[in-house]
Amino acid sequence: MTHQAGIGLGVDFSVLAADPTDSAAxxxxxxxxxxxxxLDDVLAFAKAHDVVTFDxxxxxxxxxxxxxxxxxxxxxxxxxxxxxxxxxxMRTRMAELDAPSPRWRxxxxxxxxxxxxxxxxxxxxxxxxxxxxxxxxxxxxxGPEEAREVVDRAAAEEVPLLVExxxxxxxxxxxxxxxxxxxxxxVYPVVETVQxxxxxxxxxxxxxxxxxxxxxxxxxxxxxxxxxxxxxxxxAVELFETADDVVVNELAMRPxxxxxxxxxxxxxxxxxxxxxxxxxxxxxxxxxxxxYTVMANLLGGEDPDVYRRYLHVMAKDPEVKVHFxxxxxxxxxxxxxxxxxxxxxxxxxxxxxxxxxxLRGEQQ
Amino acid sequence: MTHQAGIGLGVDFSVLAADPTDSAAxxxxxxxxxxxxxLDDVLAFAKAHDVVTFDxxxxxxxxxxxxxxxxxxxxxxxxxxxxxxxxxxMRTRMAELDAPSPRWRxxxxxxxxxxxxxxxxxxxxxxxxxxxxxxxxxxxxxGPEEAREVVDRAAAEEVPLLVExxxxxxxxxxxxxxxxxxxxxxVYPVVETVQxxxxxxxxxxxxxxxxxxxxxxxxxxxxxxxxxxxxxxxxAVELFETADDVVVNELAMRPxxxxxxxxxxxxxxxxxxxxxxxxxxxxxxxxxxxxYTVMANLLGGEDPDVYRRYLHVMAKDPEVKVHFxxxxxxxxxxxxxxxxxxxxxxxxxxxxxxxxxxLRGEQQ
Numbered sequence: 168m169t170h171q172a173g174i175g176l177g178v179d180f181s182v183l184a185a186d187p188t189d190s191a192a193x194x195x196x197x198x199x200x201x202x203x204x205x206l207d208d209v210l211a212f213a214k215a216h217d218v219v220t221f222d223x224x225x226x227x228x229x230x231x232x233x234x235x236x237x238x239x240x241x242x243x244x245x246x247x248x249x250x251x252x253x254x255x256x257m258r259t260r261m262a263e264l265d266a267p268s269p270r271w272r273x274x275x276x277x278x279x280x281x282x283x284x285x286x287x288x289x290x291x292x293x294x295x296x297x298x299x300x301x302x303x304x305x306x307x308x309x310g311p312e313e314a315r316e317v318v319d320r321a322a323a324e325e326v327p328l329l330v331e332x333x334x335x336x337x338x339x340x341x342x343x344x345x346x347x348x349x350x351x352x353x354v355y356p357v358v359e360t361v362q363x364x365x366x367x368x369x370x371x372x373x374x375x376x377x378x379x380x381x382x383x384x385x386x387x388x389x390x391x392x393x394x395x396x397x398x399x400x401x402x403a404v405e406l407f408e409t410a411d412d413v414v415v416n417e418l419a420m421r422p423x424x425x426x427x428x429x430x431x432x433x434x435x436x437x438x439x440x441x442x443x444x445x446x447x448x449x450x451x452x453x454x455x456x457x458x459y460t461v462m463a464n465l466l467g468g469e470d471p472d473v474y475r476r477y478l479h480v481m482a483k484d485p486e487v488k489v490h491f492x493x494x495x496x497x498x499x500x501x502x503x504x505x506x507x508x509x510x511x512x513x514x515x516x517x518x519x520x521x522x523x524x525x526l527r528g529e530q531q
Numbered sequence: 532m533t534h535q536a537g538i539g540l541g542v543d544f545s546v547l548a549a550d551p552t553d554s555a556a557x558x559x560x561x562x563x564x565x566x567x568x569x570l571d572d573v574l575a576f577a578k579a580h581d582v583v584t585f586d587x588x589x590x591x592x593x594x595x596x597x598x599x600x601x602x603x604x605x606x607x608x609x610x611x612x613x614x615x616x617x618x619x620x621m622r623t624r625m626a627e628l629d630a631p632s633p634r635w636r637x638x639x640x641x642x643x644x645x646x647x648x649x650x651x652x653x654x655x656x657x658x659x660x661x662x663x664x665x666x667x668x669x670x671x672x673x674g675p676e677e678a679r680e681v682v683d684r685a686a687a688e689e690v691p692l693l694v695e696x697x698x699x700x701x702x703x704x705x706x707x708x709x710x711x712x713x714x715x716x717x718v719y720p721v722v723e724t725v726q727x728x729x730x731x732x733x734x735x736x737x738x739x740x741x742x743x744x745x746x747x748x749x750x751x752x753x754x755x756x757x758x759x760x761x762x763x764x765x766x767a768v769e770l771f772e773t774a775d776d777v778v779v780n781e782l783a784m785r786p787x788x789x790x791x792x793x794x795x796x797x798x799x800x801x802x803x804x805x806x807x808x809x810x811x812x813x814x815x816x817x818x819x820x821x822x823y824t825v826m827a828n829l830l831g832g833e834d835p836d837v838y839r840r841y842l843h844v845m846a847k848d849p850e851v852k853v854h855f856x857x858x859x860x861x862x863x864x865x866x867x868x869x870x871x872x873x874x875x876x877x878x879x880x881x882x883x884x885x886x887x888x889x890l891r892g893e894q895q
Binding site for chain 2: 170
């Protein structure tokens with residue numbers, strides 16, 4: 168999706184991919200095969216290009232440091248990225264910024280977890296500080312027995328843990344902000360993300376019936392975080408909506424699933440915006456193209472032949488936009504998404520869900 | 532632009548390009564270098580792929596015939612393409628279909644031209660039957676002296692000529708229709724194309740203040756032509772608007788400059804629509820995303836460094852979408868386009884023109 172945006176901008180765009188079947192490697196014109204987390208390959212790639220950005224947070228910090236020390240230009244830079252790579256650092260920094268956050272604590276033993284839960288009540292949320300993605304590395308635990316399992320495994324794998332209170336939220340929100348090296352920012356409308364099993368299923372842009380004060384608060388928070396962390400590119404801030412506020416849940420420093428709606432739904436998609444920021448170009452308008460845009464993720468189902476099924480989806484609803492990522496189909500894996508725009512978000516949600524569930528093989 | 536659409540559809544997309552610096556070759560993931568008009572290369576390419584389509588009309592008919600006889604699948608097929616390749620055949624077929632057309636005649640001598648002009652009055656329009664593009668191969672001649680030059684050159688180069696009356700039109704229009712092998716059609720709104728020196732400078736979608744009867748007439752004509760000519764893919768029909776009718780000017784059987792507005796301006800762009808038709812997928816909705824979309828072509832100016840100038844354009848108007856084709860800059864060459872959407876077409880036209888003229892180097 169970033170390559171699609173790069174084509175329009177007329178920029179030379181290269182991909183460092185671990186495997187020729189990686190989504191980006193399938194479609195980009197200039198692909199370097201190599202270890203996208205390994206020092207030698209990332210360093211060589213950075214030296215051969217003017218600027219390097221990322222579509223995941225898993226490049227180890229020592230690799231990033233070596234690239235920057237060798238004069239490679241990373242956007243976002245290592246100093247910003249570490250807050251998206253490490254949840255302990257992120258929570259510490261959010262506390263310094265006074266950003267609304269759940270209560271949390273770094274924990275290494277079951278006793279730590281139990282004493283935290285005495286203050287907040289069970290259940291609590293245990294999180295691996297590093298390596299999480301799509302609900303992996305996050306465990307909602309109801310009591311000490313469940314917590315023990317997580318703590319023991321984390322100790323065995325030497326993964327630092329933190330515990331967070333389970334926020335009493337009414338729904339989950341997200342907001343994207345783009346920031347350029349000049350410090351120019353462009354913020355998108357706050358969206359609602361509908362999660363099931365820790366995985367985002369749908370996004371409604373903008374979040375229906377969100378009070379303006381909360382929307383402004385979320386956008387302002389995103390801008391403040393982007394500035395404080397010196398982010399270059401797109402920052403996605405995932406939030407909980409509570410009775411009278413919003414609470415920071417997670418950060419991602421790249422175009423994020425919660426912003427895919429913007430490909431059709433905004434004047435400037437998050438992918439184009441990320442490239443513009445990373446290339447130090449003026450940012451584009453985040454204005455919406457319709458009153459509502461709904462995105463639904465396509466998750467792989469039992470039927471691996473999802474591609475044939477999309478004829479039906481296209482025929483049934485010619486306004487549904489289907490995006491496939493060229494990935495092999497595995498149950499639960501995000502293999503694409505659909506987008507639909509219009510005036511009535513409930514109608515759009517129904518149509519997007521219908522298309523996604525048909526593609527997943529839940530309807531015959 | 533077709534590759535951008537192909538990425539979203541998740542289809543494997545390859546390009547046969549004559550030169551590695553061709554626009555499509557710069558961005559596609561799978562590029563075969565070869566002669567895009569030569570028998571051997573086109574045939575080998577067709578055998579290696581399920582379906583072949585075109586972004587120009589210049590593949591010679593014998594090459595197309597050989598590919599079809601060898602079992603290659605061309606969409607549109609040779610029987611349709613010849614009407615876009617040869618203006619004499621096109622005019623003959625339009626007459627058979629009773630499509631509103633200028634008076635015309637095949638001519639080989641100056642006498643033919645002069646006797647035609649006695650009926651219609653000077654000026655008349657001479658056209659090379661084959662090989663025209665962007666005003667090349669079209670000459671508006673005011674009298675026998677000017678006509679002689681064209682007739683002599685055509686005779687020397689063995690290019691068949693036709694003469695057409697100069698239609699008294701109020702403006703030029705265009706309409707895109709997509710047609711699938713099933714015969715499903717999807718037609719876009721009729722647009723106004725603003726031409727200067729035989730080159731399209733701007734497109735306003737939809738054409739402002741076009742009476743509904745004329746709009747329907749134009750759309751109906753496009754559908755009838757697509758069906759009668761058995762077109763697969765996108766057909767662009769360029770038209771003149773006259774006092775009480777529309778008149779067919781030219782046909783193109785591919786995504787066309789007059790439809791570039793649809794990338795942002797319609798639910799389904801002409802590029803995606805072309806791929807859907809060519810791949811025998813259900814067609815997408817041609818519904819517009821805004822009351823008006825204006826596209827302005829970027830023509831190369833004297834300043835070859837157009838790319839640096841776009842920082843200014845992006846900064847001045849964050850809603851302008853810039854598309855570059857990766858082409859070298861030559862005066863008058865189409866090197867990209869800009870698009871802007873909104874409610875007031877005159878405001879949009881001004882902004883699109885401003886961006887295009889700045890990029891061309893006409894403003895400092």
